[in-house]
Amino acid sequence: KNEWKRRSQINVCLKSLDNSKDIKQEFLEEVKNQHEHGGNSAIAIYGITKNPKD
Template sequence: MLTIDVCLKGLDNSKDIKQEFLEEVKNQHNYGGISAITIYGITKNPKDGNYMIVIEYAKQGSLRKLLDSKYGELDWTSK
């Protein structure tokens, strides 16, 4: 069985989320590039009704943290 580490990114005040946002998440899921964090889907927090995006777990942390720590090692294309 394949195990994948994921991260849940909560969207505050998202109970009444717009359909166009859901379409954007769907498009990113279907057509996201190899240099982007993978979006696996969305779910709803049963406690407060807000949406959460299910995304690939990034071992390096946030993009900002990665760029801050590796900026000198990356070529312009990678940045």
């Protein structure tokens, strides 16, 4: 059983990218950098996942 931790009542937006098999490594590195070092950025990145069908 998966257990998910929530941070209070923060609303989030989920983004889906079309043609995810064509995403460049540069984009993935930028997402990783923002996630790890975003600081007080207006947009927080909580994670990224890949659709297994792509």
